[in-house]
Amino acid sequence: MDREFITRGVKRCSGGKFLLWILPWVAMLIFGLYSAGLCLVKGLNQTNMDNRFAFGLWIFLDLTVIALGAGAFFTGFLLYILKMKELRAVINSAVVIGVVCYSGAMCALAVDVGQPLRFWFTFWYPNVHSMLTEVTFCITCYLTVLMIEYLPIVLKNRKLRDVPEFLVFEHELHKLIYVLAGVGTFLSFFHQGSLGGLYGVLRGRPFAFREGLAIWPSTFFLFILSAAAVGPSFVLLTTWLVEKISKKRLVRPEAMQMLGRISGLLLAVYVLLKTIDTLVWINRTSPGNGFPAAQYYAWHPFGTWILFTEIALLGMVPALILLTPKLRARTGWLVSAAAMACCGVALNRFVQTVQTLAVPTLSFDKFMTYTPSWQEVGTFLAVLAYGVLVYSFSFRYFQLFPDERELKLEVAQVEEEPALVGRY
Amino acid sequence: MQRTRRDILLFMGGGAAGAMLTPAPWRLVTDAAIWSENWPGIPRPARGEITARYTNCALCPAGCAVRARCVAGQPVSLAGVAGNPLSQGALCAFGLTGHQLPYHPQRLKQGTPEEAAAAVRGAMAKCGAGESVAVLDLAPGRAASWTYRRAMAAVANGVYLAPPPPLGGAAVNLAKARTVLSLGAPLLDGWGTPGNVHAARANFRLIQAEPWESRTAALADEWLPIRPGSEAALALALKDPKTAPSAAQATGLTEKQILDLANELTANGPALVLSADDLPEALALNHALGAWGQTLVARPEVPVPDAWKKAAPERVVASVPDNSIRVLFIDESVPGSHIPWGAIEKKLVRDNPVVVAFAWTLEGYGRHAQFTLPTAVYPELTSDIPPAIDSPAATFRISVSLVAPPAGMADPSAFIAKAAGIDAGNALQERADAIHKSGRGTLFTYADGKSTPLKDIKPDAFWKSLNEGATWLGGAEEPLTRRRGDAEEIPGELPSEAPRLRVSASDTFPLLVAFTTPTPATLSSPLMSKLYQDSDLRMAPNTAALHPDTARASGITGASRAVLETQYGRCAIGVIPDESVPPGMLEVAAGPEILDICGAFTRAKVVAA
Amino acid sequence: MLPWNYGFHWTAGTMIFMGAFYTVVVIVASTLVNAALRSRRALRTRQAERIRWAEDFHDLPARDRQCRHVLTGEFGYRECPNAFDCRQCETHAKLVASAAPDRISEPEEDIFGMAFPLDRVYHRGHTWVHSEPDGTVTVGLDDLGRRLLGEPDRVDLPQPGGRVSVNGTAWHAHKRNADVRILSPVDGEIVATGGPDAPWYLRIRPDRMDFRNLLGGHEIRPWVMREMERLQLALSAEGAAPTLADGGVPVQDIAAVYPQADWDAVCGEMFLEA
Amino acid sequence: MIAANKPNKIARYGMSIDLDRCTGCGACMVACAVENNVPPAHEGATARKGITWIRVFKVDNGEEGPARRSVFVPVLCQQCGEDTPCVHVCPQQAVEVDPATGIVGQMPERCLGCRYCMAACPYHARFFNWWDPQWPAGMEKTLNPDVAPRMRGVVEKCNFCHGRWHAAKERAAAAGKSEIEAGAYVPACVESCPTGAIRFGDLKDAASEPAVAAKDAHSFRLLEKLGTEPKIYYHSKRDWVRQVAAAPKPPNGKENARG
Amino acid sequence: MPFLAGALAALGAGWVGFPHAIYKSRPQPVDFSHKVHAEKAGTKCEDCHAFREDGTFAGIPSLSTCAACHAAPMGTTAAEKNFIDAYVTPNREPDWASYAQQPENVFFSHITHVKLGQLKCEQCHGDQGASDKLRPYQVDRISGYSRDIWGRTLFQSKAAGAVPGMKMDDCVDCHRKQGLSHSCLDCHK
Known part of the structure; x- marks a missing residue:
């Protein structure tokens, strides 16, 4: 019944099957919205956050999701600014991922603040010295930009396209998309950095505090780099997942490998700089503030293993895999490395947000642990379900992978090859 | 004209665009933000003239001098009175929140005084030989205490009971x-x-x-x-x-x-x-x-009118024969030492004793009494405060009513006097007059921080000052004379082998109880939750800390619920393992339940709930 | 945020920050406005159909965008840069000028049993144009197009008096689940409409008698051969058994032979519609 | 965050706390709550979700048995004077250092409740209103009219009893003076401390008790190496007590369930 | 065309209807004339709106101040009789609504402004003292704030000659002009 909305020539599962697919996600979303509603109506006492764990699961989620969503800006940057044409195959998907990640993060943030009705105060009375102000402004602007970038994808829907106004606007907008890609790159650059700076500037939290350049702590740059590194990996991972779930070929292997290569390259640089940064921090920054760095890792369960896992296991290893052409050519290795890179960055964000708060600062403080409440988990799941749903609908009704149709024909051609050869 | 969907959409679009050019949406957004400043449930403090009023804290025998900051007459915060010779301007955490007690959620608001009076009358008529009518006064030495003693002297078989005085009354x-x-x-x-x-x-x-x-x-x-x-x-x-x-x-x-x-x-x-x-x-x-x-x-006595001297003697609960009290009045309107209910209960006659408790909360003896009559609570009540243990001089000061007590509050001394058939009179003023008549000492007034010799003050002014916050300080101490019970209570020689008390642990109750809460009042201001719930400064009422080894020996693991048992009974408590508590000890934060089963010398045991 | 706002400070930080913010806002807003203005202009100048075709053409697989001269073998590989509008193509003009004129030996080409009369020129979207003596042209579906749609379930023809433009929509045809937009081979004004049962669908008064964008003569055979190949590919992509390749002749109603095929996709492929 | 000031007297209010005198009685905590209309704990509140502008910690020397010694450390907003960690992180200027008093102010009405400042504060001296404030019925009559109750969802903290500062200013104005005299303004915790362990004054006034204490060899500030220049000076003659100013020691494996 | 109609409708509703809808209005309990009292009772505002001994401002006078003169009807007007019957005789405080009541979170010291700042009452309250009738008290339905401090129209407070507003911006404006400090907690509590 929704056939007329589905892009011509691509195969999508039946409406019933699609309904079956989205049903659990919708259920999850409803549960999550209920949880979030509780937090909004009854207040944040519904969460297990407290004065010591002022930030919890949600901030970790926001930081991670925004890092993973960096694929949108970075792919756009590579495609529209650096003209890497191969990435045209994934740009739409990357934009949807970006929209999902950023809007999801914004929704989670709206629940996370104690006074959502005052959301506009940050815009009206901004403290320009706060990293959070920068984050808020940039994310809002960038989300707007992403929405505008998403617009052509929506308007290109087969049915909507029949409206001449939509068709023409989509066309004209798409012609200017490079401007938006440029603006998006600028904005992303800053807010990814500011998210890193968010913790890096906390002089009162020597575990997170870093020195840096001018007003920007080193984490500012590390976050940009790690986000740029992991963005393509996440696009790659998502594409692979969608291919597996939909049982279709969507993207040529060259595009996937290109994503992997870019990711690997950046990841390698990131790991190098992160190592240098960690060494400087251990030997200079932290002791300078009166905190011998070794003690941070004496609080179990957070030991040095976490540092090793983050930098070596989930940083260096995937970087090497992605940089080795032979390994990269194998889907299994490629995807595993991409997944590891994503996990590595998620772990980095976890350390930045959760471990920072868990480690005591006053000598009579205790190491704190924190378990999210079901309302927090529910809200987390809502963001996840929302993402899956938006992506599913986008995949069903919009042309996320321009090569899909062609690849379908190619598959057919390969099967038909002998017959054709015999004929002509 | 035909309306199409497109027209409606356009109309709505125009409406939205137009609305943006009006104050409405912006005003709604800002109003919503402002609404969040005073949304329902956030109380507005009352405004009014700010004045200082003075009283004395009646929450413990110390009776510290208090300056109350009042807004339109209502006390909103309490502080010590600088220069007061005894309390030196200090108040404890309990005292600082005393003004909130009238609004305690567990405040007792209703009672049945007529029924209680009738039951008392009936029981007193039934009172046989060897049975007694008793008043238990938790804070002896007040003018009201004298009324009780006078009342009990007027009643055949009347007994006046009080907790044993610390240091033998010195x-x-x-x-x-x-x-x-x-x-x-x-x-x-x-x-x-x-x-x-x-x-x-x-x-x-x-x-x-x-x-x-x-x-x-x-x-x-x-x-x-x-x-x-x-x-x-x-x-x-x-x-x-x-x-x-x-x-x-x-x-x-x-x-x-x-x-x-x-x-x-x-x-x-x-x-x-x-x-x-x-x-x-x-x-x-x-x-x-x-x-x-x-x-x-030995502190000199605070003068009393001569007419009062014919009063019942002060006795401790232990001195009364078991199963002998037919009518018992318990005055806990002013907190004092707590006697475990178990110790009191065995003194009551077996068949239908009448127990009337005067309390502001049901958390005390009221839970065991047939009748609990609500009383005013500090700072509603008007009562004098006996001299503090660390006051070498005799003192007289009144806890002045700063807040009008709610309707229906019982006056224990009037009730007991009426039951005994005597006239309570205005005991407080009568005593003040007696003090004034003695002509000794000085009066320290709070508002001006001045000390004035008593002989320079007229009786009316003395009474007025006392009601506006003042302390009368008697002269220097008298030479020590042996007084009531001294000879018995100070052992000259003790058997050399015998530290008489509890050196070896008994098997039934192996743990020694140490109270951590000062002034174990039955209830304190809800704001005390700052100390035990909002922070870990003190343990919450009805909680105990013990060494992990002790806990393990008692079959308790981790922080959990447990049952505390003493010779007087048992109650549920929370336990916290804490290595700083030595084995064999129980550090207890008293609450109503624990007070009920703990006497002054308490051994206890803890079992897992 | 604004200088008259409480808490605003004229400090370097504020100016840099707010400056960057407003710059971004201005850029994004002006991009949007620019796109909107351009759209308005495009709509006013009736470019929607041209844009639609430009996009559809752009979305075609590369091998389907090949120049007509590749079909005839004049080039090894060349993508059409003009969206199949050869009227403005210099290469085409040169090649036509240098080529020998068509010799028409037979009145029509018979390819796999399909008739392609040579008295008309063909659009790559399977329509033909036939010049009528009165200065109008008739436009109809070619034999392959006709067989693809078989007996159409419904045909939506434009009103006489309306305009069509090259590569724009001429009419809509519905067959099974397929909703096909048939591309117009000429610019002009519709004079009359016919239909599936009439010899032609539209009679058009063309703006110019310029059919350089259409295929004719010797180009027809390689083109149709290529189209058959595409058809086969499209069918097999839909999982239909390849019967045509065996030398069979397309039946009058191809759709009927492949009941399981996604006819929408096949028609989209064949009628050059994204 | 503040523009020009009149040549008012610039004060730097500070505090000195003598840890050798603090008995941990909690009077300061309670007096603070009374003064600043902090509600009693919600039933769901814990030591980690409670609001205690000043909080007394029991700190021990880490020894076992009889060698164990404890000290009580009242911790309140340390009113950092340099690089004040909470001020520059607030996204909407809800936190500021008053140039006239040096007091770090938190504006609940401006606060978004993002809690970034709480993450930034090394002293954990900031508190979030997890619940709407609730007093037992009738007890709202005892609220202090000089301080507005805060709503749920905002951060609050010690501001040296700003209501008392206002009142002192007004009293001075009534007397025709534009400055507060020394001693005319003390926070509630200072006033309530039964042992006089907490002293308050202007650090710029060399005669004030905090200024004197600041020069004492036995004085220290918490986490001084962070460079935030807190204005609360602690004092103890006991060497081990002065160690509490330093960074935490890694755990010895045994955790006390209390304190 | 429908677009324009929609825009116009919204403009009308937003500029004309909304300002009426957003305020709840209630009349003052007593028909009081500042003008009459200024002529007969006292010439200065402080005669009735007095400072207390400690320098705090008493605000609207309590019934006792009124009853000092109005123990018995002083005129024959219905309003006078009504006032005596409804308030003076039963000794019930009139439920005055203060136009200038600041929100709970604002600390405002009258004495500081009057004594140290040398401000005239009219500077903030306008010519209230010369009014013959009390206008109804209007309160914002959502925020609950008096219209006098929260809801002057956009232009009124800045216009020359108009009563200065009592919004935060107005306070800050004046403080800024005087070069006075204006940190948040100077005025907020």
Whole structure:
């Protein structure tokens, strides 16, 4: 019944099957919205956050999701600014991922603040010295930009396209998309950095505090780099997942490998700089503030293993895999490395947000642990379900992978090859 | 004209665009934000003229002087009165929140005075020989206490009961002390008048002998961690060095430590020995150290009208035969020492005793009484406060009513006087007049911080001053005379083998209870939750801390619920394992339930719930 | 945020920050406005159909965008840069000028049993244009197009008096689940409409008698051969058994032979519609 | 965050806390709550979700048995004077250092409740209103009219009893003076401390008790190496007590369930 | 065309309807004339709106101040009789609504402004003292704030000659002009 909305020539599962697919996600979303509603109506006492764990699961989620969503800006940057044409195959998907990640993060943030009705105060009375102000402004602007970038994808829907106004606007907008890609790159650059700076500037939290350049702590740059590194990996991972779930070929292997290569390259640089940064921090920054760095890792369960896992296991290893052409050519290795890179960055964000708060600062403080409440988990799941749903609908009704149709024909051609050869 | 969907959309679009050019949406957004400043549920403090009023705190026997900051007459915060000779401008945490007690959620608001009176009448008529009508007065020495004593004197078989007076009724003169040995007394944590203790603190060396590091021990000049229950042995050994070896064994200290301590007490006098449980051995030690007359003094009596002198004597509960009290009035409108209900209950006749409790909350004896009549609570009530234990001088001060008590509150002295058929009169004013007649002492008024000799004040002005916050201070102490019960309670010689009290743990109740909450009142302001719920400064009421080994031995794992059992009964408590509590001890934050089953000398056991 | 706002400070930080913010806002807003203005202009100048075709053409697989001269073998590989509008193509003009004129030996080409009369020129979207004596042209579906749609379920023809433009929509045809937009081979004004049962669908008064964008003569055979190949590919992509390749002749109603095929996709492929 | 000031007297209010005198009685905590209309704990509140502008910690020397010694450390907003960690992180200027008093102010009405400042504060001296404030019925009559109750969802903290500062200013104005005299303004915790362990004054006034204490060899500030220049000076003659100013020690494996 | 109609409708509703809808209005309990009282009772505002001894401002006078003169009807007007019957005789405080009541979170010291700042009452309150009738008290339905402090129209407070507003911006404006400090907690509590 929704056939007329589905892009011509691509195969999508039946409406019933699609309904079956989205049903659990919708259920999850409803549960999550209920949880979030509780937090909004009854207040944040519904969460297990407290004065010591002022930030919890949600901030970790926001930081991670925004890092993973960096694929949108970075792919756009590579495609529209650096003209890497191969990435045209994934740009739409990357934009949807970006929209999902950023809007999801914004929704989670709206629940996370104690006074959502005052959301506009940050815009009206901004403290320009706060990293959070920068984050808020940039994310809002960038989300707007992403929405505008998403617009052509929506308007290109087969049915909507029949409206001449939509068709023409989509066309004209798409012609200017490079401007938006440029603006998006600028904005992303800053807010990814500011998210890193968010913790890096906390002089009162020597575990997170870093020195840096001018007003920007080193984490500012590390976050940009790690986000740029992991963005393509996440696009790659998502594409692979969608291919597996939909049982279709969507993207040529060259595009996937290109994503992997870019990711690997950046990841390698990131790991190098992160190592240098960690060494400087251990030997200079932290002791300078009166905190011998070794003690941070004496609080179990957070030991040095976490540092090793983050930098070596989930940083260096995937970087090497992605940089080795032979390994990269194998889907299994490629995807595993991409997944590891994503996990590595998620772990980095976890350390930045959760471990920072868990480690005591006053000598009579205790190491704190924190378990999210079901309302927090529910809200987390809502963001996840929302993402899956938006992506599913986008995949069903919009042309996320321009090569899909062609690849379908190619598959057919390969099967038909002998017959054709015999004929002509 | 035909309307299409497109037109409607356009109309709506135009509406939205137009609305943006009006104040409406912006105003709604800002109004919503402002609404969040005062949304429903956020109370608005009342405004009005701000005045200072004075009273005396009735929440513990210290009776600290209080300056109440009032807004339109309503007290909104309390503070000490600077310059007050005894309380020195200090108030404790309980006292600072006293003005909130009238609004306590567990405040008792209704009672049945007529039914209670009828039941009392009936029971008094039935009262046979060997049975008695008794008043239990938790805060003896007040004008109301005298009314009770007069009433009980007027009633055949009338008995006036009060908790045993600390230190045998003597007063402490901390200002004279150079060395203070405290056998577990919470000297710096709720003992006496905080302001007076802290003012004197600089002048004496404090040695705290206590099994665990209490707040006092933490701040003492020297802390002697002794074994639980060995205080008496230590006191004996200090008095009689011959027993030092056995005391060393009992306390866990070295003999040298004990002998050094004994030397110090004599060398650096005047010394004072205090004990948590008011040990007779401590009194004897004081006697031996020559503290009597120096750091321990007999406080002159506060004058009473001559007409009152025909009054029933003060007796302790233990002195009354079991199953003999037919009618019992309990006045707990003013908090005082708590006697476990179990100790009281066995004194009641078996068939239908009538117990009438006067209380502001049901959390005290009211739970056990047939009738609980609601009373005013500080700072609603009007009552005088007997002299504090650390006041060497006689004092008279009134806890003035700062807030009008709600309707329907019972006046215990009027009720009891009526039951006994006497006229309560205006006892407070009568006593004030008697004091004025004595012509002794000075009056310290709070608003101006001035002391005036009593003879320069007219009776009316004296009464007026007392009602506006003032303390009458009697003259210097009288020479020590042996008074009621002294001879029995100060042992001259004790059997050498016997620290009489609790050196060895009994099997039934192996744990020694130490109270951590100063002034174990039945209920305190809800704001006290700052100390035990919003922070971990103190344990929550009805909680106990014990060593993990002790907990394990009692079958308790981790922080959990458990049952506390003493000779008087059992109740549910929360337990917290804490290594700083020595094994064999239970650090208890008293709540109503625990108070009910714990006497002054308590051994207990804990079992998993 | 704004200088008259409480808490605003004229400091370097504020100016840099707010400056960057407003710059971004201005850029994004002006991009949007620019796109909107351009759209308005495009709509006013009736470019929607041209844009639609430009996009559809752009979305075609590369091998389907090949120049007509590749079909005839004049080039090895060349993508059409003009969206199949050869009227403005210099290369085409040169090649036509240098090529020998068509010799028409037979009145029509018979390819796999399909008739492609040579008295008309063909659009790559399977329509033909036939010049009528009165200066109008008739436009109809070629034989392959006709067989693809078979007996159409419905045909939506434009009103006479309306305009069509090259590569724009001429009419809509519905067959099974397929909703096909048939591309117009000429610019002009519709004079009359016919239909599936009439010899032609539209009679058009063309703006210019310029059919350089259409295929004719010797180009027809390689083109149709290529189209058959595409058809086969499209069918097999839909999982239909390849019967045509065996030398069979397309039946009158191809759709009927492949009941399981996604006819929408096949028609989209064949009628050059994204 | 503040523009020009009149040549008012610039004060730097500070505090000195004598840890050798603090008995941990909690009077300061309670007086603070009374003064500043902090509600009693919600039933769901814990020591980690409670609001205690000043909080007394029991700190021990880490020894076992009789060697164990404890000290009580009242911790309140340390009113950092340099690089004030909470001020520059607030996204909407809800936190500021008053140039006239040096007091770090938190504006609940401006606060978004993002809690970034709480993450930034090394002293954990900032508290979030997890619940709407609730007093038992009738007890709202005892609220202090000089301080507005805060709503749920905002951060609050010690501001040296700003209501008392206002009142002192007004009293001075009534007397025709534009400055507060020394001693005319003290926070509630200072006033309530039964042992006089907490002293308050202007650090710029060399005669004030905090200024004197600041020069004492036995004085220290918490986490001084962070460079935030806190204005609360602690004092103890005991060497081990002064160690509490330093960074935390890694755990010894045994955790006390209390304190 | 429908677009324009929609825009116009919204403009009308937003500029005309909304300002009426957002305020709840209630009349003052007593028909009071500042003008009459200024002529007969006292010439200065402080005669009735007095400072207390400690310097705090008493605000609207309590019934006792009124009753000092109005113990018995002073005129024959219905309003006078009504006032005596409804308030003076039963000794019930009139439920005055203060136009200038600041929100709970604002600390405002009258004495500081009057004594130290040398401000005239009119500077903030306008010519209230010369009014013959009390206008109804209007309160914002959502925020609950008086219209006098929260809801002057956009232009009114800045216009020359108009009563200065009592919004935060107005306070800050004046403080800024005087070069006075204006940190948040100077005025907020």
